Amino acid sequence: MAGSSVSGGGGGRPPLFATEKPKRVLAYRLYAGTIFAGILLIWFYRATHIPARGSSSLGWRAGLGLLVAELWFGLYWVLTLSVRWNPVRRATFKDRLSERYDDDQLPGVDIFVCTADPALEPPMLVISTVLSVMAYDYPPEKLNIYLSDDAGSAVTFYALHEASEFAKHWIPFCKNYKVEPRSPAAYFAKGATPHDACSPQEFLRMKELYKDLTDRMNSVVHSGKIPEVPECNHRGFSEWNETITSGDHPSVVQILIDRNKRKAVDVDGNALPKLVYMAREKRPQEQHHFKAGSLNALIRVSSVISNSLVILNVDCDMYSNNSESIRDALCFFLDEEQGQDIGFVQYPQNFDNVVHNDSYGNPINVVNELDNPCLDGWGGMCYYGTGCFHRRETLSGQIYSKDYKEDWARGVGIAENADELEETSKSLVTCTYEHNTPWGIEKGVRYGCPLEDVITGLQIQCHGWRSVYYNPARKGFLGKAPTSLGQILVQHKRWSEGFLQMSLSNYSPFLLGHGKIKLGLQMGYSVCGFWALNSFPTFYYVIIPSLCFLSGVSVFPEWSGGMHKGCGS
Ligand SMILES: O=c1ccn([C@@H]2O[C@H](COP(=O)(O)OP(=O)(O)O[C@H]3O[C@H](CO)[C@@H](O)[C@H](O)[C@H]3O)[C@@H](O)[C@H]2O)c(=O)[nH]1
Numbered sequence: 001m002a003g004s005s006v007s008g009g010g011g012g013r014p015p016l017f018a019t020e021k022p023k024r025v026l027a028y029r030l031y032a033g034t035i036f037a038g039i040l041l042i043w044f045y046r047a048t049h050i051p052a053r054g055s056s057s058l059g060w061r062a063g064l065g066l067l068v069a070e071l072w073f074g075l076y077w078v079l080t081l082s083v084r085w086n087p088v089r090r091a092t093f094k095d096r097l098s099e100r101y102d103d104d105q106l107p108g109v110d111i112f113v114c115t116a117d118p119a120l121e122p123p124m125l126v127i128s129t130v131l132s133v134m135a136y137d138y139p140p141e142k143l144n145i146y147l148s149d150d151a152g153s154a155v156t157f158y159a160l161h162e163a164s165e166f167a168k169h170w171i172p173f174c175k176n177y178k179v180e181p182r183s184p185a186a187y188f189a190k191g192a193t194p195h196d197a198c199s200p201q202e203f204l205r206m207k208e209l210y211k212d213l214t215d216r217m218n219s220v221v222h223s224g225k226i227p228e229v230p231e232c233n234h235r236g237f238s239e240w241n242e243t244i245t246s247g248d249h250p251s252v253v254q255i256l257i258d259r260n261k262r263k264a265v266d267v268d269g270n271a272l273p274k275l276v277y278m279a280r281e282k283r284p285q286e287q288h289h290f291k292a293g294s295l296n297a298l299i300r301v302s303s304v305i306s307n308s309l310v311i312l313n314v315d316c317d318m319y320s321n322n323s324e325s326i327r328d329a330l331c332f333f334l335d336e337e338q339g340q341d342i343g344f345v346q347y348p349q350n351f352d353n354v355v356h357n358d359s360y361g362n363p364i365n366v367v368n369e370l371d372n373p374c375l376d377g378w379g380g381m382c383y384y385g386t387g388c389f390h391r392r393e394t395l396s397g398q399i400y401s402k403d404y405k406e407d408w409a410r411g412v413g414i415a416e417n418a419d420e421l422e423e424t425s426k427s428l429v430t431c432t433y434e435h436n437t438p439w440g441i442e443k444g445v446r447y448g449c450p451l452e453d454v455i456t457g458l459q460i461q462c463h464g465w466r467s468v469y470y471n472p473a474r475k476g477f478l479g480k481a482p483t484s485l486g487q488i489l490v491q492h493k494r495w496s497e498g499f500l501q502m503s504l505s506n507y508s509p510f511l512l513g514h515g516k517i518k519l520g521l522q523m524g525y526s527v528c529g530f531w532a533l534n535s536f537p538t539f540y541y542v543i544i545p546s547l548c549f550l551s552g553v554s555v556f557p558e559w560s561g562g563m564h565k566g567c568g569s
């Protein structure tokens with residue numbers, strides 16, 4: 001890495017991560033200075049060229065409107081610039097992490113995968129994501145995977161059961177042959193050929209197993225009939241009956257892979273990660289708070305089943321593309337000097353289904369490559385709801401204090417009987433459990449805004465925690481971007497509305513963050529926060545000059561070798 005570097009570490013130990021300011025910042029600041037000079041000239045021109053009121057009513061109104069629009073664009077640009085002033089890049093040293101911590105000293109990690117609709121999010125997609133996170137390069141006895149199914153679908157449950165069987169072959173295959181990515185759907189879809197280290201027979205055997213799984217799942221999805229699986233049917237499906245619908249059912253929690261007992265080892269005899277299915281109770285008359293509600297339910301269920309110190313959450317359509325992401329994230333949390341106040345580590349959202357010049361703007365490259373490193377520079381990358389590692393404490397509403405020091409070796413060995421754990425867990429995810437509690441207000445993921453993730457992240461930062469953005473060369477997570485104009489409009493409307501609602505409410509970064517987070521970061525949030533408002537001046541700018549042109553009214557300077565002719569002249 002080039003550029004000036006600030007490092008973590010502690011007690012004379014080399015740091016586990018480095019922070020660097022890119023070299024080209026100075027050039028960028030000079031360039032920004034020239035743009036600002038241009039903006040000032042535009043403002044000056046407009047202010048001095050608004051036609052007199054009497055001359056032409058259209059010219060006067062248009063000129064005034066353009067002045068307001070240009071003032072807004074200029075101020076919004078200043079907002080953007082103030083954020084882009086200060087980018088940083090991060091690098092991790094996983095080799096040092098391995099030298100310093102044996103596998104049994106590493107903290108447990110709970111991974112939450114959320115799904116809500118088996119028609120929009122097919123079970124094969126969901127279990128490929130689950131398998132990709134089960135196969136992380138991390139001690140399996142420290143890994144606990146939770147699937148929240150907001151549809152309470154028996155087909156998704158069956159798929160997860162199938163995944164727990166397939167994992168016994170898939171995980172050793174990935175680890176023995178260092179396969180990437182570890183989502184079987186993504187791995188086989190990219191036309192994978194036998195890896196160097198893997199014999200063609202081994203590769204074909206795995207491919208055949210995966211095809212069997214896919215065929216089986218497809219026939220279940222099409223027929224809606226779930227085959228008899230003695231072990232699974234025995235208790236697993238006893239929860240489902242004809243009265244269950246996706247919006248009206250009791251809570252279901254089932255531990256599908258339990259290290260203490262059921263199906264605990266893979267074909268090589270190694271431990272498997274714990275695997276838990278959860279469908280929180282749903283009743284038509286009770287609010288369920290969408291994904292925020294399911295994440296809070298997962299936080300509670302996992303606290304009795306595994307209670308790991310680190311939590312990763314991913315959307316079901318966002319698989320792990322890099323088997324080392326957990327170790328990368330731990331380099332931040334476990335750094336003795338600079339890691340204590342890091343509350344969460346957010347990865348960028350990248351997609352594997354977009355082409356280079358995607359007309360819907362899905363790759364969000366400007367955000368990933370420029371804006372996010374800059375938010376990080378102000379100590380406050382946003383929480384974007386997927387691909388994010390949290391300390392459990394931050395989600396329980398804990399406030400950071402200078403004396404806080406995590407004991408990562410703190411054992412969490414919960415060895416209770418799985419049946420008892422399931423019963424306790426079910427009682428934590430009933431509809432009424434959260435009534436008159438701080439859940440969704442001061443604790444867990446916040447309710448009441450379409451951008452539950454962003455406001456949760458902001459509150460965590462206001463509690464004194466920092467956050468970090470990590471964007472490694474091999475992307476940590478790859479998702480599916482919306483593929484139709486309808487879907488993208490719904491998504492962008494939700495984001496822009498959500499950000500605006502947040503900026504105009506008590507969650508405004510300027511109100512909530514006042515005196516708690518840096519001004520640069522408050523402005524950073526506002527770039528997205530006021531993004532929706534850009535639509536008004538943009539719309540004005542697109543319509544009015546064209547109308548003026550048709551009416552023969554000039555609102556821009558005319559070129560005549562000088563700048564003296566202008567508006568209304
Ligand atoms: O009632 C619900 C609704 C959604 N989800 C899950 O939430 C995730 C995200 O929902 P999606 O409809 O795919 O929204 P996106 O617009 O793709 O989500 C992006 O934007 C959201 C709002 O910022 C974030 O929460 C997401 O993590 C981020 O990927 C998916 O896994 C869903 O299965 C639930 O679990 N329960």
Ligand SMILES: [Mn+2]
Pocket residue numbers: 315317
């Ligand atoms: Mn999505």
